[in-house]
Amino acid sequence: MISQADTHPVSHPSADVESQLLKIPEISTEAAESDISEYDSSSECETNSTTSSIESDSDASEKLVKVNHKVAADVEPNVTSTPATVQPEQAQPEEVAKSDEDIDVAYDGTRPPIPRSVADICEDILGVLARYRLTHQSDTSKVWGAKAKFLAQVERCVVRAEPVLMSLPAFPFKSPNKKTKVLGTLPDKAEEVALSHLEGLCLAIKDVYELGANIFIVSDGLMYSDILGVSDLEVWRYGQALRKMARDHKCDHVKFLRLRNLLGTEGPTEPITEEEYLRDAPQFRNDLLARYLPKNFDVDAQIAKDASTTLTYRGYIKFLETDLATQGEWETKAQMKKQCEVVAKKMIVRGKAFAASIAKNLTEHVRLSIHPSTEQNKLSMSIIPQIGRSVTPWHGALIRAVDGSITMGHASSVPALTHDLIFDKEGRPSYFRERSDLFNWPGMDIDFNYLYPTGIIITPRDPKTKYSFHDVHMPKVRALSEACSPVVLRGFTDTTDEHVFEAKAHECGTVQPWTFGIRQSVKDSMNPDPKASTVTSTEAMPMHYDGFFFLKKEIDPADGVEKLVSKVPRFQYFTAITPSPPGDGMTLFASSQLFFQHLPAPYTLPDLERLKWDCKHSSNWNNHLQDLPLVTPHPINGKPCVRWHEPWYQWMTKFSTNEIRISNGGRHYKDLIREMLYDRRVCLYFNFEQADILVADNISMMHTRSAFTPGTGRELWRIHIN
Numbered sequence: 001m002i003s004q005a006d007t008h009p010v011s012h013p014s015a016d017v018e019s020q021l022l023k024i025p026e027i028s029t030e031a032a033e034s035d036i037s038e039y040d041s042s043s044e045c046e047t048n049s050t051t052s053s054i055e056s057d058s059d060a061s062e063k064l065v066k067v068n069h070k071v072a073a074d075v076e077p078n079v080t081s082t083p084a085t086v087q088p089e090q091a092q093p094e095e096v097a098k099s100d101e102d103i104d105v106a107y108d109g110t111r112p113p114i115p116r117s118v119a120d121i122c123e124d125i126l127g128v129l130a131r132y133r134l135t136h137q138s139d140t141s142k143v144w145g146a147k148a149k150f151l152a153q154v155e156r157c158v159v160r161a162e163p164v165l166m167s168l169p170a171f172p173f174k175s176p177n178k179k180t181k182v183l184g185t186l187p188d189k190a191e192e193v194a195l196s197h198l199e200g201l202c203l204a205i206k207d208v209y210e211l212g213a214n215i216f217i218v219s220d221g222l223m224y225s226d227i228l229g230v231s232d233l234e235v236w237r238y239g240q241a242l243r244k245m246a247r248d249h250k251c252d253h254v255k256f257l258r259l260r261n262l263l264g265t266e267g268p269t270e271p272i273t274e275e276e277y278l279r280d281a282p283q284f285r286n287d288l289l290a291r292y293l294p295k296n297f298d299v300d301a302q303i304a305k306d307a308s309t310t311l312t313y314r315g316y317i318k319f320l321e322t323d324l325a326t327q328g329e330w331e332t333k334a335q336m337k338k339q340c341e342v343v344a345k346k347m348i349v350r351g352k353a354f355a356a357s358i359a360k361n362l363t364e365h366v367r368l369s370i371h372p373s374t375e376q377n378k379l380s381m382s383i384i385p386q387i388g389r390s391v392t393p394w395h396g397a398l399i400r401a402v403d404g405s406i407t408m409g410h411a412s413s414v415p416a417l418t419h420d421l422i423f424d425k426e427g428r429p430s431y432f433r434e435r436s437d438l439f440n441w442p443g444m445d446i447d448f449n450y451l452y453p454t455g456i457i458i459t460p461r462d463p464k465t466k467y468s469f470h471d472v473h474m475p476k477v478r479a480l481s482e483a484c485s486p487v488v489l490r491g492f493t494d495t496t497d498e499h500v501f502e503a504k505a506h507e508c509g510t511v512q513p514w515t516f517g518i519r520q521s522v523k524d525s526m527n528p529d530p531k532a533s534t535v536t537s538t539e540a541m542p543m544h545y546d547g548f549f550f551l552k553k554e555i556d557p558a559d560g561v562e563k564l565v566s567k568v569p570r571f572q573y574f575t576a577i578t579p580s581p582p583g584d585g586m587t588l589f590a591s592s593q594l595f596f597q598h599l600p601a602p603y604t605l606p607d608l609e610r611l612k613w614d615c616k617h618s619s620n621w622n623n624h625l626q627d628l629p630l631v632t633p634h635p636i637n638g639k640p641c642v643r644w645h646e647p648w649y650q651w652m653t654k655f656s657t658n659e660i661r662i663s664n665g666g667r668h669y670k671d672l673i674r675e676m677l678y679d680r681r682v683c684l685y686f687n688f689e690q691a692d693i694l695v696a697d698n699i700s701m702m703h704t705r706s707a708f709t710p711g712t713g714r715e716l717w718r719i720h721i722n
Contacts, residue, residue: 003278009087017720021280025166026482027458033585048564050575062407071136073383091707095120104661104662104663104665104666104667104669104670110649110650110651111651112651113171113675118155118158121157121158121208121209121637122158123151124152124203124208124209125154125158125164125208125209125213126147126150126151126154127208128201128204128205128207128208129150129205129366129379130144131204131598131600131675131679131681132201132288132379132381132525132635133165133375133379133380133381134372134380134382134390135651136379138596144375144380144554145163145374145375145376145377146367146375146377146378148375149377150379153364153365153366154366154380155212155631156364158209158542159527161211163211163212163213163214163253163365163537164205164209164211164212164213164214165213165214165216165362165365165366166202166213166214166215166216166223166365166366166367166368167215167216167217167218167257167358167365167367167368168198168215168216168217168218168368168369168370168383169195169218169219169220169354169355169358169364169369170218170219170220170370170383170392171187171191171217171219171221171223171238171242171393171394172219172220172223172225172229172235172237172238172394172695173185173225173234173235173238173324173394174186174234174238174328175394175395176228176229176230176323176327177322177323177324177325177326178326178328179325179326179412180322180325180410180411180412181322181323181395181396181397181410181411181412182394182395182396182397182411183204183397183411183428183429183431184429185237185238185419185431186235186237186238186241186428186633187238187242187245187393187395187430188397188398188424188429188430188431189398189422189424189430189431190393190394190396190397190398190408190431191242191245191393191394192245192249193384193385193393193452194383194384194393194404195242195245195246195249195251195254196249196251196452196453196592197383197384197385197452197681198215198217198251198254199249199250199251199252199253199254200452200453200680200681201213201215202214202253202254202365203211203253203680203681203685204679204680207678211721212253212254213253214253214254215253215254215255215368216256216257216263216365217242217254217255217256217257218257218261218358218362219235219239219256219257219258220255220354221235221238222235222259222281222284222285223259223285223288223350223351223353223354224350225349226285227326227343227346227350228323228343229324229327229388230415232277232278232282233274233278233279235281236274236277236278236281239256240274243254243256245380250630251256252377253584258284258305259281259284259285259288260280260284261361262288262357262358262360263284263287263288263289263291263357264361265284267691269721273524276299280593288353288354289349289350289353289419290359291353292352292354292356292357292674293349293352293499294356294359297349297352299348299349300345300360302348303345303348309348312348312583313344313348315342315346316340316343316344316348317337317340317674319395320343320344320377320418321336321339321340321640322410324336324339324343324532332470338636344673345636351419354566354678354712359628365702367379367380367503368381369381370382370383370390370392384398384406384408385406385594385597385598385681386406386407386408387405387407387597388407388408390408391408391409392408393408396405396408396409396410396411397409397410397411397431397432398431398432399414399419399431399432399433399434400431400432400433400434400450401434402433402434402436402480402483402484403483403484403593404450404454404456404483404484405453405593411432414432418434418435419433419434419435420432420433420435425609432621433448435504436484438476438479438480441472441473441476443471444458444460444467445460445461445462445465446458446460446461446467447459447460447461448710450484451684451686452684453591453680453681453682453683453684454484454485454486454589454591454593454594454682455484455485455486455487455589455682455686456486456487456488456685457488457489457490458487458488458489458490458557459489459490459491460491460492461484463491466490466491466492466493467491467493468493468494468500469492469493469494469495469497469500469501469504469627469693470494470500470503472489472492472502472504472662474504474507474508475507475508477489477508477695478508478509478571478621478695478721479694481695481697482634482636482637482697482700485589485591485695485696485697485700485701486589486684486686486694486695486696486697486701487614487694487695487696488686488691488692488693488694489692489694490689490691490692490693492674492691492693495575495668495676495691495692495693496575496576496691498519498717501519501575501717502518502519502719502721503571505518505719505721508571508695508721509570509571509574509721510721510722511719511720511721511722512547512567512569512721512722514550514720518719518720519717519718519719520717520718520719521715521716521717522535522536522574522715522716522718523536523578523713523714523715523716524536524537524538524710524714525537527650528654529655530655530656531618531619531655531656532655532656533619533655533656534648534655537654537655538585538677538707538709538710538714539653539654539655539707540704540705540706540707541705542645542646542647542648542658542704543588543590543645543646543674543677543678543702544644544645544646544702544703544704545568545643545644545645545698545699545701545703546568546569546572546698546703546720547566547567547568547569547698548566548568548615548722549566549617549619550566550567550568551564551565551566552564552565552671553565553566555682557603564625566625568698568699568701569698569720569721570635570697570698570719570722571695571696571698571720571721571722572694572696572698572703572720572721573693573694573695573719573720573721574688574692574693574694574696574716575691575692575694575716575717576688576689576690576691576692576694576715576716577599577715577716577717578690578712578713578714578715579687579688579689579690579692579714580688580708580709580712580714581712582687583687583710584643584706584708584709584712584714585706585707585708585709585712585714586685586686586687586705586706587682587686587687587688587694587703587705588678588680588683588685588686588703588705588706589645589683589686589696589702589703590642590676590677590678590682590684590701590702590703591682591683591684591699591700591701592634592639592641592642592700592701592702593639593678593700594679594681594682595642595677595679595682596640598676598681598682599632599649603672605631607638607670608630608631609629609630609631610632610664611629611630611631611662611664611665611669612626612627612628612662612663612664613628613630613644613660613661613662613663614626614627614628614630614660614661614663615645615658615659615660616658616659617656617657617658618650618656618657618658619656626663627663628643629643630643630644630673631643632641632699634699634700639700641699641700642673642702644660644673644677644702645658645660646674646677646704647659647660647670677702688716698720
C-alpha cells in the first residue's frame with residue numbers, strides 16, 4: 001500500500017483483414033461529452049477468427065491442473081430452482097412491488113443444496129459480471145446483447161476447468177495535460193483503486209467458481225502516444241510502475257499484455273529492459289497498423305456515414321481540447337479545434353487497427369470496456385467505484401471524502417479550502433482528501449490509508465518509529481470509525497497489554513459488559529456442545545451484527561407490552577493476540593453505505609426500508625424475534641443501515657443454527673441481501689496482523705468470519721462499546 005508522506009494545501013500488411021472490419025461502438029451523446037477515454041481501443045467487433053495463444057508478462061500461459069468444483073455450501077436450497085445468484089436486471093420494477101404476494105416460507109435447514117451443474121456455475125459467473133455493468137443500477141430494460149456470447153466463453157473455461165479470461169484495453173499513460181487534469185506522469189491512488197477494483201471482480205468470480213478469473217490489461221499507450229505528444233519512454237515508465245503497483249497490492253489476478261503479444265512477434269522474454277522496449281516500440285506500432293488496419297480505410301467517410309463513429313469522433317475532440325491545451329499556443333479557438341480534429345481522426349484510425357488485433361487474438365476472452373456502449377460484444381464498466389460521472393484514472397485525480405466515498409475530477413478543479421493534496425511515500429502527489437481535524441494527531445507523524453472497498457488503516461509514517469497505543473486519542477478513532485469503518489491501527493506498541501487495552505476502551509465510550517465481563521477472548525474453545533456458538537469455534541460464521549442475541553425485556557411505549565429487545569453495542573473493539581495465517585480466518589466487514597451505493601435496479605432503498613424479518617434460533621432459549629426492520633437510520637448521521645442475520649442451517653454447522661424469514665416479502669430478498677453483503681465492492685475481506693487494533697461501527701457495518709485451520713491458535717480480544 002502506498003503510504004502518504006505529506007499533506008499540503010492544494011495548489012492551484014501480411015494478413016488480409018478486410019473480412020475483420022470493426023464496428024465503432026455506439027455511444028450516447030452523454031458518453032461523447034464524458035471525459036472517459038481508452039483512446040478508442042474499445043471498438044466493438046465480430047470475428048470468426050481462430051484463437052491465438054497469448055501469454056502475459058509472466059506466467060499467464062501456465063496450464064492449470066483440473067480440479068473438482070466445490071459445492072457452494074452457503075446457499076439456501078431453493079425448491080423452485082431459482083439461480084443462486086440474483087439477476088435483478090431480468091426483473092421488472094413492478095415485480096418487486098408484487099413481492100408481498102410471494103411471502104417467504106419457512107425452511108427446516110436439513111437439506112443441503114444439490115451440487116451445481118456447469119450451467120449453474122456459468123450463470124453464477126454471468127451474475128457476477130452483470131453486477132459490474134454500468135447499466136446494472138439504472139436501465140434494467142436495456143438488453144445485454146453480449147450475454148449469450150459471454151456465456152459461451154465462460155462455459156468453455158468451466159468445462160476445461162480453467163480460470164475465466166477477461167481482457168480490458170486501458171491504462172495507456174497519464175493525460176498529456178499535467179497542469180490541470182492529472183497529478184503527474186506515473187500511476188497514483190486512482191490507478192491503485194482501479195487495480196483493486198479489477199482484482200475484486202476476479203475474486204468475486206472465484207467466490208462462485210473455484211478457479212476464479214484473470215483480467216488481462218492490454219495497454220493501448222503505444223498506439224496513441226506519438227500523436228498526443230507523449231514519449232514512448234513515458235509510456236514505458238507508466239506501464240512498469242503500474243505492474244509494480246499490481247504486485248505490491250497483491251493484485252495477483254491482474255495480468256498485462258504488450259503490443260508484441262498481439263502481433264505474435266518473437267522477442268525478448270519478460271521482464272524486458274527499457275532499452276529493448278524503446279528499440280522495438282516504433283516497429284511494433286507500425287506492424288500492428290500494417291497488419292490490422294482495413295485496406296483503403298477512409299476515416300472521413302467512416303465519420304460521415306457511421307453515427308457511432310461520429311459520436312466517438314466528437315467525444316475525442318471534446319477531451320482533446322483539455323488534453324492538448326498545454327501543448328501549443330493557438331491564436332483562436334478555431335485553430336485549436338482544427339488541431340483536435342486532426343488528432344481525433346488519427347486516433348480513430350489507430351483504434352480501428354488496435355481493436356481488430358484484440359478481436360483476432362483474444363477470442364476466448366470476455367471483453368471489458370470502460371466506455372458506455374450497446375454492449376453487443378462487450379461489458380461496459382467503470383474501473384473506479386466512483387460517485388458521479390465516470391472518469392478514468394489517467395484523465396483525472398481521485399478525491400476522497402472523509403467517509404471514504406470517491407469522486408474523480410480534474411486536479412485543478414479541487415477546492416484548496418476544503419481538500420488536502422496527499423503525497424505517497426516517494427513524495428509524489430497521489431490524491432486529494434477532504435480536510436478534517438480527525439486526521440490531525442498532535443505528536444504523531446502518521447499515515448491514513450483508505451482500504452478497498454472500505455476502512456482506514458493508520459500507521460506510523462516511519463516504520464522505525466514506535467508510538468504507544470496508550471497515547472492514541474480514542475475519540476478521533478471512534479469518529480473515524482463512524483465515518484468509514486473499520487479503523488485499523490497497525491505498528492503501535494502496547495496494543496496487547498491487557499490494562500492498556502481495557503483503559504482505551506473506556507476512553508472510546510461506555511463499555512457494555514456481558515455475563516463473562518467486559519473482555520472476551522475470541523478463540524476456539526473446542527467445545528463440542530451442539531448448542532454452543534460458532535463464535536468460539538473454527539467454523540465460518542453467518543453475516544451478522546453483534547448484540548443481536550443479547551436480549552433484555554423492555555416495555556414497548558407504543559402498546560405497553562413487554563418485549564425482548566436486542567441490546568446492540570455501538571462499536572466493536574479488537575486487538576489481535578494471535579492472528580491467523582494470511583487468507584485463513586479472515587474477518588469480513590460489509591458497509592451499509594456501499595450496500596446501498598451498489599444496490600442493483602430495480603431494487604430501491606424505499607423498497608428495502610419497508611421489509612420486516614423474523615429469526616428463530618436453536619440455542620438453549622426459545623425466543624422468536626419478530627418484525628425486525630431490515631433498514632434503520634444511523635443514530636449519529638442518519639444514514640440507512642442494514643440490520644440482518646444471515647440464515648444458518650444445520651447442514652452448514654455442528655453448532656447452533658438460526659432460521660430467518662422475510663415476513664412481508666419474497667425469498668428473493670434473502671438472495672439479494674446475501675449477494676450484496678458479500679459483494680467485493682461492499683465487503684472488506686480483512687486479515688488481522690499481530691497486535692492490530694481494530695474499531696468498527698456495529699450499526700453501519702455487518703461482519704462475519706471465515707473458517708480457520710484448527711490448531712493455529714487464532715485469538716482476538718474483543719470489547720463492546722457504546
